[in-house]
Amino acid sequence: AQSVTQPDIHITVSEGASLELRCNYSYGATPYLFWYVQSPGQGLQLLLKYFSGDTLVQGIKGFEAEFKRSQSSFNLRKPSVHWSDAAEYFCAVVSGTGNQFYFGTGTSLTVIP
Amino acid sequence: DADVTQTPRNRITKTGKRIMLECSQTKGHDRMYWYRQDPGLGLRLIYYSFDVKDINKGEISDGYSVSRQAQAKFSLSLESAIPNQTALYFCATSEGSSGANVLTFGAGSRLTVL
Numbered sequence: 001a002q003s004v005t006q007p008d009i010h011i012t013v014s015e016g017a018s019l020e021l022r023c024n025y026s027y028g029a030t031p032y033l034f035w036y037v038q039s040p041g042q043g044l045q046l047l048l049k050y051f052s053g054d055t056l057v058q059g060i061k062g063f064e065a066e067f068k069r070s071q072s073s074f075n076l077r078k079p080s081v082h083w084s085d086a087a088e089y090f091c092a093v094v095s096g097t098g099n100q101f102y103f104g105t106g107t108s109l110t111v112i113p
Numbered sequence: 114d115a116d117v118t119q120t121p122r123n124r125i126t127k128t129g130k131r132i133m134l135e136c137s138q139t140k141g142h143d144r145m146y147w148y149r150q151d152p153g154l155g156l157r158l159i160y161y162s163f164d165v166k167d168i169n170k171g172e173i174s175d176g177y178s179v180s181r182q183a184q185a186k187f188s189l190s191l192e193s194a195i196p197n198q199t200a201l202y203f204c205a206t207s208e209g210s211s212g213a214n215v216l217t218f219g220a221g222s223r224l225t226v227l
Contacts, residue, residue: 009153034215043117043203043218044156090155094214100171101146101216105155 002027004091006104013081014112021076021107023065023091033074034092035065038106044090050074061085086111116140119204119219127227132191134222136204143208145187146216147171147179150201159202162187194226 003026013019025031032051036044048059055067065076074091091104117138126132136145147159158171160179168179176198178190191198202222207214 032214036216036218041220043220044205044216045218046215049215092216100158100161101214103148103156105153 002031002093002095002100002102004093004102004104006089006091006107008107009105010108010110012110012112015083016080019076019078019081019085019109021089021091021109023074023076023104024072025074025091025093026072027093027095030069031074032094033065033067034094034101035059035063035074035076036090036092037061038088038090040087047076047089081109081111083111083113085109115220116217117204117206117219119202119222121222122220123223123225125225125227126194128193128195130194130226132194132224134189134202134204134224136187136189136219138185138187138204138206138217140206140208140217141184142206142217143184144206144214145181146205146207147177147187147189148203148205149173150203150221156203159189191224194224196226199224199226 005024034049035047038044047063048057050057050067058064088106088108090106094101120135146161148156157173162168162181165181180188204219205216
């Protein structure tokens with residue numbers, strides 16, 4: 001069965017520092033992978049997605065993620081964090097038929113001045 | 114207007130009451146979903162619908178029912194609410210029949226059952 005693991009429940013970084021959020025997935029075939037962000041009191045917004053092709057994908061708000069098949073990972077990165085990036089981040093995988101999406105438990109990001 | 118609209122945004126109710134959460138979308142998507150979010154558990158799928166005549170249970174459907182009134186409308190009902198159904202509920206939509214889908218979420222409905 002498909003599953004997604006986000007090992008870090010909570011991360012704190014200083015504004016301007018780099019960020020990496022970890023995501024590991026379990027899926028037999030080539031996965032479709034996503035990162036979503038949830039700001040306080042808001043719904044989930046798509047940051048970026050990987051379907052195929054270039055393993056380094058660019059998203060909105062300066063985020064990028066790299067798909068590494070050998071490590072079953074899809075880590076999210078940002079070179080310089082802004083205070084407005086404080087939010088909860090979810091990694092997700094969807095089956096090839098697109099029938100179900102599987103979400104990780106989320107990583108909460110705090111940004112300190 | 115938002116692409117996916119959920120009502121109510123907040124609701125406090127008592128144990129045993131019937132509750133309906135409504136979702137409407139202007140995306141023209143065939144697929145609609147209801148998720149539940151609990152702290153530390155992420156999002157879990159309650160029900161999903163691929164068209165008006167197609168309703169499927171998700172991983173945590175017990176205690177919930179749904180109705181797909183039209184392509185644009187998908188409601189979630191709690192027939193007899195209980196306190197452990199206190200959670201943040203999200204409606205989402207997607208198009209297509211392959212994995213190359215993207216979910217579009219509503220803003221969420223926060224339900225508190227006392």
